[in-house]
Amino acid sequence: MPDGRNIGxxxxxxxxSAESSDILYASGxxxxxxxxxxxxxxxxxxxxSPLEFQRARSEVHEDVGVxxxxxxxxxxxREERQQPLALLVSRxxxxxxxxxxxxxxxxxxxxxRAAGVETVPVSDDFFPERAVKTxxxxxxxxxxxxxxxxxxxxxxxxxxxxxxxxxxxxELNGQILLCEWIRSxxxxxxxxxxxxxxxxxxxxxxxxxxPHCIGSGPVRAGEPLVADIFPxxxxxxxxxxxxxxxxxxxxxxxxxxxxQAVKNASEEVLKVLKPGRPGSDYHALAAxxxxxxxxxxxxxxxxxxxxxFHGLGHGVGLDIHENPRLSPSGSTILEPGHVVSVEPGLYDxxxxxxxxxxxxxxxxxxxxxxxxxxxxxxxx
Amino acid sequence: MPDGRNIGxxxxxxxxSAESSDILYASGxxxxxxxxxxxxxxxxxxxxSPLEFQRARSEVHEDVGVxxxxxxxxxxxREERQQPLALLVSRxxxxxxxxxxxxxxxxxxxxxRAAGVETVPVSDDFFPERAVKTxxxxxxxxxxxxxxxxxxxxxxxxxxxxxxxxxxxxELNGQILLCEWIRSxxxxxxxxxxxxxxxxxxxxxxxxxxPHCIGSGPVRAGEPLVADIFPxxxxxxxxxxxxxxxxxxxxxxxxxxxxQAVKNASEEVLKVLKPGRPGSDYHALAAxxxxxxxxxxxxxxxxxxxxxFHGLGHGVGLDIHENPRLSPSGSTILEPGHVVSVEPGLYDxxxxxxxxxxxxxxxxxxxxxxxxxxxxxxxx
Numbered sequence: 001m002p003d004g005r006n007i008g009x010x011x012x013x014x015x016x017s018a019e020s021s022d023i024l025y026a027s028g029x030x031x032x033x034x035x036x037x038x039x040x041x042x043x044x045x046x047x048x049s050p051l052e053f054q055r056a057r058s059e060v061h062e063d064v065g066v067x068x069x070x071x072x073x074x075x076x077x078r079e080e081r082q083q084p085l086a087l088l089v090s091r092x093x094x095x096x097x098x099x100x101x102x103x104x105x106x107x108x109x110x111x112x113r114a115a116g117v118e119t120v121p122v123s124d125d126f127f128p129e130r131a132v133k134t135x136x137x138x139x140x141x142x143x144x145x146x147x148x149x150x151x152x153x154x155x156x157x158x159x160x161x162x163x164x165x166x167x168x169x170x171e172l173n174g175q176i177l178l179c180e181w182i183r184s185x186x187x188x189x190x191x192x193x194x195x196x197x198x199x200x201x202x203x204x205x206x207x208x209x210x211p212h213c214i215g216s217g218p219v220r221a222g223e224p225l226v227a228d229i230f231p232x233x234x235x236x237x238x239x240x241x242x243x244x245x246x247x248x249x250x251x252x253x254x255x256x257x258x259x260q261a262v263k264n265a266s267e268e269v270l271k272v273l274k275p276g277r278p279g280s281d282y283h284a285l286a287a288x289x290x291x292x293x294x295x296x297x298x299x300x301x302x303x304x305x306x307x308x309f310h311g312l313g314h315g316v317g318l319d320i321h322e323n324p325r326l327s328p329s330g331s332t333i334l335e336p337g338h339v340v341s342v343e344p345g346l347y348d349x350x351x352x353x354x355x356x357x358x359x360x361x362x363x364x365x366x367x368x369x370x371x372x373x374x375x376x377x378x379x380x
Numbered sequence: 381m382p383d384g385r386n387i388g389x390x391x392x393x394x395x396x397s398a399e400s401s402d403i404l405y406a407s408g409x410x411x412x413x414x415x416x417x418x419x420x421x422x423x424x425x426x427x428x429s430p431l432e433f434q435r436a437r438s439e440v441h442e443d444v445g446v447x448x449x450x451x452x453x454x455x456x457x458r459e460e461r462q463q464p465l466a467l468l469v470s471r472x473x474x475x476x477x478x479x480x481x482x483x484x485x486x487x488x489x490x491x492x493r494a495a496g497v498e499t500v501p502v503s504d505d506f507f508p509e510r511a512v513k514t515x516x517x518x519x520x521x522x523x524x525x526x527x528x529x530x531x532x533x534x535x536x537x538x539x540x541x542x543x544x545x546x547x548x549x550x551e552l553n554g555q556i557l558l559c560e561w562i563r564s565x566x567x568x569x570x571x572x573x574x575x576x577x578x579x580x581x582x583x584x585x586x587x588x589x590x591p592h593c594i595g596s597g598p599v600r601a602g603e604p605l606v607a608d609i610f611p612x613x614x615x616x617x618x619x620x621x622x623x624x625x626x627x628x629x630x631x632x633x634x635x636x637x638x639x640q641a642v643k644n645a646s647e648e649v650l651k652v653l654k655p656g657r658p659g660s661d662y663h664a665l666a667a668x669x670x671x672x673x674x675x676x677x678x679x680x681x682x683x684x685x686x687x688x689f690h691g692l693g694h695g696v697g698l699d700i701h702e703n704p705r706l707s708p709s710g711s712t713i714l715e716p717g718h719v720v721s722v723e724p725g726l727y728d729x730x731x732x733x734x735x736x737x738x739x740x741x742x743x744x745x746x747x748x749x750x751x752x753x754x755x756x757x758x759x760x
Contacts, residue, residue, distance in 0.1 A: 033701065050679075051690050054593065100486065102486065102488065104487070105484070105485075106501045107503060108482065187571035191564050191567035192565075193564075194560075199614070210434040210435050211431050234578060309431070320412070
């Protein structure tokens, strides 16, 4: 008969909230420094340094207990207190085997193993329930998306209010409009609203053909500008994510064609996106629309890929990229409460890039789009 | 005789730059998504997704090669391409044993092990040379500290320009001065300058007694306000870190005494800080100064610690907290090029907290302080 102490399996995480959204999800505590979280016999506990003790007590989820790491150390003889906190906790609780996330640090795992405590990595998601958002979480994402759309309107108005110089560059309030300036204005405004954004993509012309290039230098009329904006709420930890592509003035024929193809791909997917099929189906649909429009995905002799060479979308929550995926390998069957981006794109160093990204929540009979901003390319 | 292929030990990291400053340090490539970096036979290589290929090629350190992960997968039969990239790279290079950081993900390590590839975690620093900064790195930190000091002057001027209302709250431009507002203004201005700051501590009164409480609500005259400002350069990745404590109006006798004790502790340490002794010696010196001034470190019956209960300082570089430590367990002997904070503090829920933090680089015959702002408590 068990003696009330769990000598079987609990769940253990050792990480900072920055390193692991799992520990933030489970504990509710947002800390820049590493702390420890465990679940055992239905009890959930965070172990933090004395520096964080007061704050942790007021910020953790209601049913999470908080312990001071020095209190735990003090239960052991002085010469044993330098052992890893995870080991002291294991000994205190009589645990010899933990389930841990796949990201659990190997160095710590080996120290625990040497002391007789096994750590068993969970191969996929540690909290698979994270992918399905509660209405509370959907509300947090809605807040982040409202701020994201405001920022997108800000970018659009910078372009609308600027005038085209004879050399093709733009001028706003007497200054040449730079991608760096747009980025810093957008990111500064986010901080005012309690959001953090970094590496906001404001990429124009050839820069826009590398999907993660953040962009630099003058914005030029007639060239597509990709604005991919993804802030995180400082308060809730939930991300927003949205992309639009603009051309100040007139776009070239190939850019117009690419834009229309990407817009069609987005609309075709949004029309049919609903529970019951794997994410890969929607990627395939978008890829088909883009190919039918004459845009093939190839790699040039220069090693640079052209066409549609990233996944159609990804889950968004406490991580900017999380499950489920709408990619060729996205095997998760979509369910109500999944929050995913839908972001077809086309890229070519010859003319730049087009990407249009909405964020949606899967509902019982379709999907609800957090984005209301229309997809319009040219800005007069 | 070796056949030219390394069947011994290379170094391997799989992480995003956000998760691992080691991969940023080694590769020079700043990516939000996980990528792979390895050192083998004196060659350094980053393996990135096609999405990042162009950008990686232009951003990595000069001697780091870049490979496209899909190119590597394509060298294997189709049915083997779903294996972890780290395994494909190991097989391609003929490596059966890697040195990895202690933070290497256990889940991946076990997959590699099952396929005959050992990963050996390096127990302490993966790149111990990171602690000793080059003059180039010191220049980056100096830039971050210049922006940090500007922000501290901004905080001071908000307090100086506000007036004390009859209820003890402050008013600036007709608004009640809130900790949240100061934080968001400081963080917004950082973004304008190309820095990111989050969880900037602007904590007043009782909030200031919990060293990592970021603070909220109105600033009150006569209560200590701890401003702990630590931005990261978006361009270089190097952090700044600095703390000052202010009182608008007149401070109480105990706060004045605590401030003088903390200031003395800081000055005593800065006077003697130089290469040759372990960080713990300086912590002990600061603790002695604070105790001699009558401030003992204790824990109340309420579980809340009082006094000086955090380390005196920590290394700062690509991580905000890194080696060496000036803490009771800081055994690293200080060397020229170490960059460390010196931040004695005193805390008590009864009156708040005082912390004064400078950032210095250890030089051959002492230390050079990045901070020039004087340590003055009261702001009229």
